[in-house]
Amino acid sequence: MKRFLVPLCLCAFVFQSSAQQGPPSEGVIRINVNLVQVDAIVTDNKGKPVTDLTADDFELLQDGKPQVITNFAFINVAESRVTAPFVPTPKPVKGPPPPPPPPMTLRPDQIRRTVALVVDDLGLSFDSTVRVRESLKRWVEREMQPGDLVAVIRTSAGMGSLQQFTSDKRVLNSAIDLVRYNLGRVGVSSFAPLTAKMPASVDLESNPLAGLGNRVPPSGPIDTSVFDDQVAEAYTLGSIGAIQYVIQGLRDLPGRKSVVLFSESMRFTYLNGPGMVQVPVTSAGMVEQRLKRLTDAANRSSVVIYAIDPRGVVNTMVSAEDTTAGRTAEEIAAVSSQRTQELIASQDGMIVLSQKTGGMFLANNDIQGSLKQVVDDGNGYYLLGYQPDAETFEQTRVPKFHNISVRVKRKGLHVRSRTGFFGTQDGMRPPPVGRAEQLTRAFSSPFTTGALRVRLTTLFSHDDKKGPYINALMHFDARDLTFVQEADGSRKAEIDTVAVTFDVDGQPVDSADRTWVLRAEEQKLEDVMRNGLIYSIHVPVKKAGAYQMRMVLRDAISELVGSASQFIEVPDVKKGRLALSGIVLAAEKPQTAAAAGPAEGAIADQDTNGSAAVRIFKAGTPMVYVYQILNAKTDKQRKPQLEVQSRLFREGQQVYASTPTALSMESQQDPKHLIGYGRFNLTKATPGYYALQVIVTDKLAGDKYKIAVQSMDFEIR
Numbered sequence: 001m002k003r004f005l006v007p008l009c010l011c012a013f014v015f016q017s018s019a020q021q022g023p024p025s026e027g028v029i030r031i032n033v034n035l036v037q038v039d040a041i042v043t044d045n046k047g048k049p050v051t052d053l054t055a056d057d058f059e060l061l062q063d064g065k066p067q068v069i070t071n072f073a074f075i076n077v078a079e080s081r082v083t084a085p086f087v088p089t090p091k092p093v094k095g096p097p098p099p100p101p102p103p104m105t106l107r108p109d110q111i112r113r114t115v116a117l118v119v120d121d122l123g124l125s126f127d128s129t130v131r132v133r134e135s136l137k138r139w140v141e142r143e144m145q146p147g148d149l150v151a152v153i154r155t156s157a158g159m160g161s162l163q164q165f166t167s168d169k170r171v172l173n174s175a176i177d178l179v180r181y182n183l184g185r186v187g188v189s190s191f192a193p194l195t196a197k198m199p200a201s202v203d204l205e206s207n208p209l210a211g212l213g214n215r216v217p218p219s220g221p222i223d224t225s226v227f228d229d230q231v232a233e234a235y236t237l238g239s240i241g242a243i244q245y246v247i248q249g250l251r252d253l254p255g256r257k258s259v260v261l262f263s264e265s266m267r268f269t270y271l272n273g274p275g276m277v278q279v280p281v282t283s284a285g286m287v288e289q290r291l292k293r294l295t296d297a298a299n300r301s302s303v304v305i306y307a308i309d310p311r312g313v314v315n316t317m318v319s320a321e322d323t324t325a326g327r328t329a330e331e332i333a334a335v336s337s338q339r340t341q342e343l344i345a346s347q348d349g350m351i352v353l354s355q356k357t358g359g360m361f362l363a364n365n366d367i368q369g370s371l372k373q374v375v376d377d378g379n380g381y382y383l384l385g386y387q388p389d390a391e392t393f394e395q396t397r398v399p400k401f402h403n404i405s406v407r408v409k410r411k412g413l414h415v416r417s418r419t420g421f422f423g424t425q426d427g428m429r430p431p432p433v434g435r436a437e438q439l440t441r442a443f444s445s446p447f448t449t450g451a452l453r454v455r456l457t458t459l460f461s462h463d464d465k466k467g468p469y470i471n472a473l474m475h476f477d478a479r480d481l482t483f484v485q486e487a488d489g490s491r492k493a494e495i496d497t498v499a500v501t502f503d504v505d506g507q508p509v510d511s512a513d514r515t516w517v518l519r520a521e522e523q524k525l526e527d528v529m530r531n532g533l534i535y536s537i538h539v540p541v542k543k544a545g546a547y548q549m550r551m552v553l554r555d556a557i558s559e560l561v562g563s564a565s566q567f568i569e570v571p572d573v574k575k576g577r578l579a580l581s582g583i584v585l586a587a588e589k590p591q592t593a594a595a596a597g598p599a600e601g602a603i604a605d606q607d608t609n610g611s612a613a614v615r616i617f618k619a620g621t622p623m624v625y626v627y628q629i630l631n632a633k634t635d636k637q638r639k640p641q642l643e644v645q646s647r648l649f650r651e652g653q654q655v656y657a658s659t660p661t662a663l664s665m666e667s668q669q670d671p672k673h674l675i676g677y678g679r680f681n682l683t684k685a686t687p688g689y690y691a692l693q694v695i696v697t698d699k700l701a702g703d704k705y706k707i708a709v710q711s712m713d714f715e716i717r
Contacts, residue, residue: 037385040417059407071385112147120263128310135367155242251301266349306374307350312365452562459582473613482558494556534603544572581628583712588622615714629674633700641699
């Protein structure tokens with residue numbers, strides 16, 4: 001059967017490369033015997049950042065004692081941000097709009113801002129949850145910048161949600177869709193509406209119907225305050241635990257990171273008694289202690305916590321939702337005061353976290369504007385360091401907390417910075433021991449780890465016998481592996497590979513665990529070292545949806561570990577909707593089809609750069625791509641009517657679009673499983689990162705499911 005359809009020829013392209021500035025200084029916060037560093041943001045009376053200060057403009061004090069500033073720098077993240085070139089708005093055309101371009105994957109040197117959007121859905125009312133979800137959607141679509149690495153994390157989702165750090169707006173929007181109201185420590189609205197109070201003269205024994213409706217027995221409602229406080233405390237500790245996990249995951253990433261917390265209930269105290277007196281949550285002040293530890297962890301991880309109360313300006317007066325029947329004028333007048341105290345108490349924890357980490361607490365009616373303000377706050381900051389005295393890190397049973405104060409000498413300026421740290425040095429986490437612990441550590445990290453360099457490509461595939469599955473192609477550098485010599489003179493390496501799919505809730509769904517033994521003769525080992533290794537592993541998919549696949553590779557001899565992750569959407573093939581498999585893109589050569597085959601294991605390819613697993617080409621290299629079209633509709637003659645269009649993007653911007661062309665059915669017998677094929681050659685392409693997008697339109701399908709899209713990225717060097 002011929003396997004080429006819709007030939008595509010892209011030739012003689014000349015692209016202009018845009019200049020990019022290098023990344024900013026790492027700006028890592030350090031706390032040890034040789035250096036204590038603190039970051040600070042300075043603004044004027046109008047709240048605008050001030051960026052022209054020198055070390056002489058600052059005073060830095062530890063426990064009230066002035067320190068000599070030995071390290072000083074201004075880290076300008078905004079100027080080093082990756083910017084997208086201007087592209088004119090295309091002229092409107094008839095019919096539905098074209099699919100959006102494929103997302104551009106950030107390289108490490110392109111990451112400028114790392115932002116964790118933590119939605120405390122354990123502490124949000126129904127009303128606030130809806131407004132937070134809508135505001136996050138708008139921020140991602142309108143304000144998220146190239147170079148932003150973002151996560152949307154729900155405190156109720158557990159630790160697996162950390163797998164969602166990405167620059168891909170599809171992943172973020174999927175996570176935002178799951179932001180829903182939870183029956184946590186806040187009700188449907190911030191303040192429970194008043195209910196009618198029954199007069200004490202009502203005799204329920206002689207008139208049992210008198211207690212129906214909104215009225216309650218003369219003794220009042222059942223007092224559940226103790227139980228409510230215990231539940232609220234448990235949910236608060238759960239929220240703090242989720243934030244702590246985010247901070248730990250961000251620790252190893254260089255630079256200043258932002259955690260934006262959306263909550264309306266994080267308090268040190270609860271209100272109790274007729275006079276609404278504030279009392280500690282527990283006798284030990286558990287929440288307060290956890291908040292202090294959380295603050296210290298944030299300072300050591302270079303994390304700034306911003307808190308946004310989505311309630312904005314809150315009406316604490318009696319409203320139309322309240323039923324005041326049976327209450328005295330004095331009781332009604334006291335409602336506003338009681339609710340005001342509740343409001344202040346509910347914001348305690350958020351204010352403390354933001355103030356002690358150098359962030360901000362905002363409570364206004366513009367959630368999206370507040371989010372933009374706090375994210376942009378990290379665009380530039382000062383980094384000040386000093387050498388602490390010997391007593392700072394004295395070993396004691398209870399580490400001493402040292403207060404830090406940063407002041408600006410110039411009048412009219414305001415400074416925000418961290419407020420202190422415990423007298424313990426930053427220490428490296430002990431290395432994990434054993435296969436299970438090493439793999440768990442790699443999977444729990446929110447970012448790719450790289451003791452072993454591994455590249456991952458995920459391809460959705462479908463087989464009538466095994467059903468839908470993900471064909472994970474991985475290429476890794478054999479120079480990172482440890483080879484031992486066998487008795488026959490050959491060399492052997494043993495590789496553990498685990499692939500896991502995580503759903504949009506951050507929970508593991510399907511997995512595959514393989515161990516491969518690689519043997520190479522002495523004369524062939526040099527080729528293996530030079531080209532690297534390509535392996536294929538198949539992971540079954542039981543349910544359609546959006547997933548993130550995470551691959552962990554472990555050298556069983558040296559116990560070094562590497563990991564990679566990639567987002568993939570698995571279409572719902574069972575419902576008969578038009579769908580495309582992943583695109584196998586490679587240099588044109590006989591070995592091209594090997595990577596798309598059904599077999600798992602090693603894939604032999606002398607040119608690994610030109611393989612479907614790596615896709616790094618020189619300008620002028622002929623390239624081919626293959627994909628499968630599933631569930632095409634047919635007419636009475638059992639013939640489909642499909643059109644195929646290809647688009648090419650460089651660095652996220654469209655540079656070519658072919659004319660939609662009818663799909664040829666030559667030598668194709670099964671309309672439900674068709675093969676698409678194309679070839680192109682970028683003879684004068686500018687080096688850079690590209691993406692090929694294939695759009696298939698089914699003219700016999702309904703408008704809702706008539707288009708299917710797939711894309712594959714590659715690089716020109």
